Amino acid sequence: MGQYSVHKANLKEVLPDNTLNSRVPQVKVKREIKPCPARHLNEIAKYIIFRDEEKCRMCGTCYKICPKGVHVLKPGYKLFATPKSYKCIGFKCENTDNYCIAKCPNGALRLVENPMMEALGDYRWTSDIILATWKMAETGDVLPEDTDYEYETGASGGGYDRLRLKYPDKPLAEVADDEIDISIDLNKRNDGKPKIRIDVPWYGGGMSYGSVSNVTQLSKVRAATAWNTFSCSGEGGYMERFRPYDDHMITQVATGLFGVREETIQRVPVVEFKYAQGAKPGLGGHLLGSKNTLSVSRMREAVQGIPLFSPFPFHSVYSIEDHMKHIDWIKHVNPRVLISTKVSTPTDVDMVAVGSYFAGTHIIHIDGGYGGTGAAPDIAKKNIAMPLEYAIPKVHSFLVAEHARDSVTLIASGGIRSYFDIAKSIALGADGVVIGTAELVALGCVRCGRCESGRGCPRSIATTDPGLTGKMNIEWGTQRLINLFNAWSMGLKDILKRFGMKKISELCGRTDLLSNLDFTNTR
Amino acid sequence: MPEKYHIETTHMPPRLPRIGKYGIIDWREDCARCHNCVKKACIYDKYREESKFIKSLDSIHTIYFECMGCFSCVQNCTKGLLCLTVNPEYKKLGNEYWTPEIFRTTWLQAETGKVPVSGAGYRGKFYGPGFDSMWTDMSEIVRPTRDGIHGREYISTSVDIGRKPSFLTFTGDKMTSSLSSLLSVPLPVIFDMTSPYHTLPVLEPSIIEAARKTGLIAIIDSKKWHLIKNYDEKYLSHIAFHLNPDSHDIPQEILNKTRLVEIPDSDHIERHINAIRNINPDIVIAIRLPLTPKSVDRSIELAGMNVEVIHLVADQKGNELDSKKPRFIKDMIRDIHGRLIKDEKRDEVTIIAGGGIGLPEHLAKAVICGADLVSINLPLLIALECRLCDSCKPGDYCPAELDKNIDIEYGAGRMTNLMGAWHWQLVEVMGAMGMREARRLRGDVGRAMFYEELQNEIYGPIFST
Ligand code: SF4
Ligand code: SF4
Ligand code: SF4
Numbered sequence: 001m002g003q004y005s006v007h008k009a010n011l012k013e014v015l016p017d018n019t020l021n022s023r024v025p026q027v028k029v030k031r032e033i034k035p036c037p038a039r040h041l042n043e044i045a046k047y048i049i050f051r052d053e054e055k056c057r058m059c060g061t062c063y064k065i066c067p068k069g070v071h072v073l074k075p076g077y078k079l080f081a082t083p084k085s086y087k088c089i090g091f092k093c094e095n096t097d098n099y100c101i102a103k104c105p106n107g108a109l110r111l112v113e114n115p116m117m118e119a120l121g122d123y124r125w126t127s128d129i130i131l132a133t134w135k136m137a138e139t140g141d142v143l144p145e146d147t148d149y150e151y152e153t154g155a156s157g158g159g160y161d162r163l164r165l166k167y168p169d170k171p172l173a174e175v176a177d178d179e180i181d182i183s184i185d186l187n188k189r190n191d192g193k194p195k196i197r198i199d200v201p202w203y204g205g206g207m208s209y210g211s212v213s214n215v216t217q218l219s220k221v222r223a224a225t226a227w228n229t230f231s232c233s234g235e236g237g238y239m240e241r242f243r244p245y246d247d248h249m250i251t252q253v254a255t256g257l258f259g260v261r262e263e264t265i266q267r268v269p270v271v272e273f274k275y276a277q278g279a280k281p282g283l284g285g286h287l288l289g290s291k292n293t294l295s296v297s298r299m300r301e302a303v304q305g306i307p308l309f310s311p312f313p314f315h316s317v318y319s320i321e322d323h324m325k326h327i328d329w330i331k332h333v334n335p336r337v338l339i340s341t342k343v344s345t346p347t348d349v350d351m352v353a354v355g356s357y358f359a360g361t362h363i364i365h366i367d368g369g370y371g372g373t374g375a376a377p378d379i380a381k382k383n384i385a386m387p388l389e390y391a392i393p394k395v396h397s398f399l400v401a402e403h404a405r406d407s408v409t410l411i412a413s414g415g416i417r418s419y420f421d422i423a424k425s426i427a428l429g430a431d432g433v434v435i436g437t438a439e440l441v442a443l444g445c446v447r448c449g450r451c452e453s454g455r456g457c458p459r460s461i462a463t464t465d466p467g468l469t470g471k472m473n474i475e476w477g478t479q480r481l482i483n484l485f486n487a488w489s490m491g492l493k494d495i496l497k498r499f500g501m502k503k504i505s506e507l508c509g510r511t512d513l514l515s516n517l518d519f520t521n522t523r
Numbered sequence: 524m525p526e527k528y529h530i531e532t533t534h535m536p537p538r539l540p541r542i543g544k545y546g547i548i549d550w551r552e553d554c555a556r557c558h559n560c561v562k563k564a565c566i567y568d569k570y571r572e573e574s575k576f577i578k579s580l581d582s583i584h585t586i587y588f589e590c591m592g593c594f595s596c597v598q599n600c601t602k603g604l605l606c607l608t609v610n611p612e613y614k615k616l617g618n619e620y621w622t623p624e625i626f627r628t629t630w631l632q633a634e635t636g637k638v639p640v641s642g643a644g645y646r647g648k649f650y651g652p653g654f655d656s657m658w659t660d661m662s663e664i665v666r667p668t669r670d671g672i673h674g675r676e677y678i679s680t681s682v683d684i685g686r687k688p689s690f691l692t693f694t695g696d697k698m699t700s701s702l703s704s705l706l707s708v709p710l711p712v713i714f715d716m717t718s719p720y721h722t723l724p725v726l727e728p729s730i731i732e733a734a735r736k737t738g739l740i741a742i743i744d745s746k747k748w749h750l751i752k753n754y755d756e757k758y759l760s761h762i763a764f765h766l767n768p769d770s771h772d773i774p775q776e777i778l779n780k781t782r783l784v785e786i787p788d789s790d791h792i793e794r795h796i797n798a799i800r801n802i803n804p805d806i807v808i809a810i811r812l813p814l815t816p817k818s819v820d821r822s823i824e825l826a827g828m829n830v831e832v833i834h835l836v837a838d839q840k841g842n843e844l845d846s847k848k849p850r851f852i853k854d855m856i857r858d859i860h861g862r863l864i865k866d867e868k869r870d871e872v873t874i875i876a877g878g879g880i881g882l883p884e885h886l887a888k889a890v891i892c893g894a895d896l897v898s899i900n901l902p903l904l905i906a907l908e909c910r911l912c913d914s915c916k917p918g919d920y921c922p923a924e925l926d927k928n929i930d931i932e933y934g935a936g937r938m939t940n941l942m943g944a945w946h947w948q949l950v951e952v953m954g955a956m957g958m959r960e961a962r963r964l965r966g967d968v969g970r971a972m973f974y975e976e977l978q979n980e981i982y983g984p985i986f987s988t
Contacts, residue, residue: 025850038556039602040595040598040599041598041599041600042597042598042599042600042603043598044594044597044598082602104618105938106785111534115608115760116597116606116607116608118608118609119545119592119608120594120610121644122646122647123646123647123648123649124644124646124647127647136577156647156648156649157648157649157650157651157792158648158649158650158974159649161649162649169739216900232615276661285659344661345970346660346661346662347660347970347972365932369644369645370644371644372642372643372644375640375641375642376640376641376642377638377639377640377948378639378640378641379638379639379882379883379884379948379951379952380951380955381645381663382645382647382884383658383659383884383887383888383952384658384659384660384661384952384955385658385659385660385661385955386658386972386977387649387658387977390977390981390982393981393982393985394981395656414644415644415645428700435643437643445643446592446593446594446595447643447646448591448592448594448643449641449643449644449646450591450593451642451643452640452641452642455566458566458567458591458593459593459595461596462642468566494809497627511985511986514986515986516982516985516986518978518982518986519983519986519987521981
């Protein structure tokens with residue numbers, strides 16, 4: 001796609017010599033969409049179909065009319081299997097000719113909303129958004145028209161959930177599907193560093209080994225490779241197993257400097273300075289002792305079993321000038337690297353952004369408070385720092401006013417749940433986003449919030465416990481993410497098409513294409 | 524550097540079965556009796572715990588199930604028989620202000636004394652009424668005070684109660700200003716009287732013990748004097764009597780040993796103050812003022828009368844009293860704080876704000892809005908597993924069994940743990956801002972963001988055209 005994409009870049013231009021010499025062959029991952037059902041036996045359904053075995057006469061009507069394959073009669077079996085309720089579209093089916101509940105001549109079927117929905121998800125990640133994400137990760141496709149998941153917004157009552165995309169009645173221009181380009185540039189500086197373009201306006205956020213399993217990490221980077229974008233090592237060091245994917249890795253330099261080495265900095269095309277993170281703004285990272293297993297401690301060069309703190313903030317940075325020295329250090333170690341500066345969202349986030357632009361960063365990455373897998377104090381998540389939805393336009397407009405906007409890439413993260421959130425973030429002024437939780441949800445996360453405790457994630461995603469990690473495999477994880485990314489890029493392209501836009505960059509800063517339900521111009 | 528303030532916490536498990544958020548409903552019919560039943564695979568071993576608990580019950584009045592809500596067993600059961608739901612007992616806790624979530628987190632803190640921590644980001648509402656419509660700030664680049672969180676430096680949470688003179692006068696080398704007394708508490712919190720509704724035998728003694736352990740002060744209704752008659756000096760410096768006009772039976776020598784006293788607002792406030800001063804010239808005197816539409820003006824008036832401390836008390840949900848359209852306590856404090864600054868009186872009077880303070884974030888936010896400290900009582904009650912079911916008239920059934928005898932050490936221990944956790948959370952919030960002193964946090968609204976203001980400033984220009 002992009003002429004400077006990582007795949008096509010001249011390696012000599014992108015990588016330092018010593019990295020070239022120690023470089024391992026890079027693995028290609030095919031961007032192939034394949035059905036990839038959930039890992040669990042019983043997929044959670046929004047609706048449940050009950051069949052009264054005593055009333056059912058086995059006439060087969062339901063089996064024949066349901067286009068979704070809810071009713072299953074396995075070959076050689078006399079009785080129906082338990083209905084595959086998760087395929088059912090619920091009460092929306094009432095208006096069709098194939099509503100099995102009405103068509104069953106014996107009144108044997110009953111449709112109810114699954115009482116479990118109340119226990120799944122939360123205000124931000126509603127059960128509908130979780131189930132919809134699972135569906136997309138399974139099929140690789142956008143949700144079918146007849147679905148009734150409320151996927152566009154959650155129930156938080158503010159921010160993204162009060163913003164709507166304002167489509168024109170008719171697109172301003174007819175655009176063919178293959179004309180639409182959603183790739184973005186990560187280097188807008190014209191400073192002689194490589195022009196790196198990623199095929200989709202998102203990349204994967206930093207999740208360290210320790211906070212998530214290596215299966216999760218590898219699935220993330222493999223999907224990023226397939227989609228010519230990036231994944232990030234997080235703070236816990238650079239696994240040897242990442243090396244075949246070096247070209248799609250960002251490595252993080254965070255305050256604890258766990259596992260940061262010159263050679264890991266030299267391997268990658270992008271280095272991210274993590275000043276703060278939205279989930280615990282102003283507070284350090286914290287890996288609980290129980291998650292610091294033998295393998296984690298080795299990678300972090302620390303003692304097994306003791307809690308690991310990354311202090312807040314960098315103790316070598318007291319000013320923007322110090323930040324500049326930091327950037328110079330990295331540029332010196334790897335002269336062809338792009339720099340990303342990840343900050344949280346204080347009241348003066350706009351100043352921070354402009355400051356780091358002048359210090360020489362290529363990417364300003366603002367991280368709001370809704371994301372994160374790691375342990376964070378509840379009080380910090382809820383109360384500290386500005387919600388992302390305010391921070392994006394604040395930073396964007398200040399960069400514009402300072403004539404810096406065209407020379408820096410603005411990335412937003414922390415709570416991006418869907419391609420709708422991506423479109424809204426871009427319309428608010430970002431170039432693209434970083435995602436994290438959405439990837440985990442695609443891998444089966446139910447947002448139980450237990451990632452930090454005991455043996456870690458009961459769903460084998462955010463854990464380093466050997467017994468639990470083994471329950472997920474890399475092929476499955478990779479496929480689920482590739483599928484999700486496909487669905488998202490289709491969804492985003494569809495949004496652009498409705499606006500009559502060919503490039504995602506045309507949407508950047510177009511707040512006129514958004515309406516906010518709290519204000520009057522709902523059109 | 525002063526000695527570091529530290530609250531000693533010890534694990535204090537609940538007396539009663541926990542009311543977890545989630546429960547598993549088990550449709551046992553049709554169970555295939557699998558050899559490797561998913562229940563055995565629960566990584567929290569909840570099913571085993573449950574059956575152990577049920578076996579230990581002597582009467583069954585609680586359905587115990589404290590599931591962590593991971594859906595693993597639900598999704599893996601061969602027959603799909605399990606269903607995860609939100610525990611109805613949990614949903615019933617409290618009311619619309621004192622939400623089940625407040626109970627959950629308070630119980631956890633009272634048990635462990637630790638800061639509640641979880642994974643997977645923020646899951647709540649974008650904003651809400653009351654304290655939920657403001658955020659506190661953080662700063663990106665180092666201020667050394669951040670180190671306070673990891674113990675390398677000191678973040679002081681102490682505040683003063685009493686008047687600070689604006690200037691001192693000297694004649695030659697001799698200071699001629701008379702200094703009024705001032706007392707310091709290590710945390711911007713004071714324990715308020717419990718409502719007459721909550722007449723539980725162990726409450727006051729536990730609260731006083733917790734005040735002693737934490738170095739704080741508990742306001743005790745002078746009517747309940749009989750409960751603590753035998754308390755010695757060790758305790759008296761942690762007690763502030765609320766002197767009821769109709770009960771003057773606190774002996775002078777006792778009043779002499781306390782540092783703070785509270786009297787209700789009245790028309791004869793100066794006379795009362797003088798009467799108390801005659802007994803104990805060093806005592807700090809607070810005026811309790813219900814938060815009503817009149818209290819902004821009245822606070823200014825009291826400050827003009829050289830009152831040292833005003834204790835403003837809203838209703839239990841933080842709302843203004845006697846008003847058709849009640850304002851919330853945080854907005855009223857901002858108002859009073861602003862007016863006092865305008866009248867150049869702010870430093871001469873201490874503002875204590877009470878009512879609706881249920882979480883440590885409320886404490887931090889109330890202080891940012893202009894209170895010097897807050898008063899609390901319901902969190903202490905909740906620490907003892909109270910559910911605010913509002914059925915605690917004598918003789919009624921208390922589901923938290925607070926009518927039974929509870930060991931005072933235990934009760935005070937739970938409250939102390941809660942304050943220990945609050946202290947750390949205040950330090951976290953202050954540390955994120957790079958703030959070294961709670962005294963300096965007062966009224967520093969520049970370190971907060973308010974929903975209405977962000978909407979207007981950032982979204983206004985974009986969306987209101
Ligand atoms: S339509 Fe009704 S009776 Fe016929 S197979 Fe389906 S459930 Fe049974
Ligand atoms: S512990 Fe829960 S919230 Fe965390 S990753 Fe696993 S399933 Fe998701
Ligand atoms: S849902 Fe998870 S935590 Fe709850 S009982 Fe089942 S396996 Fe255990």
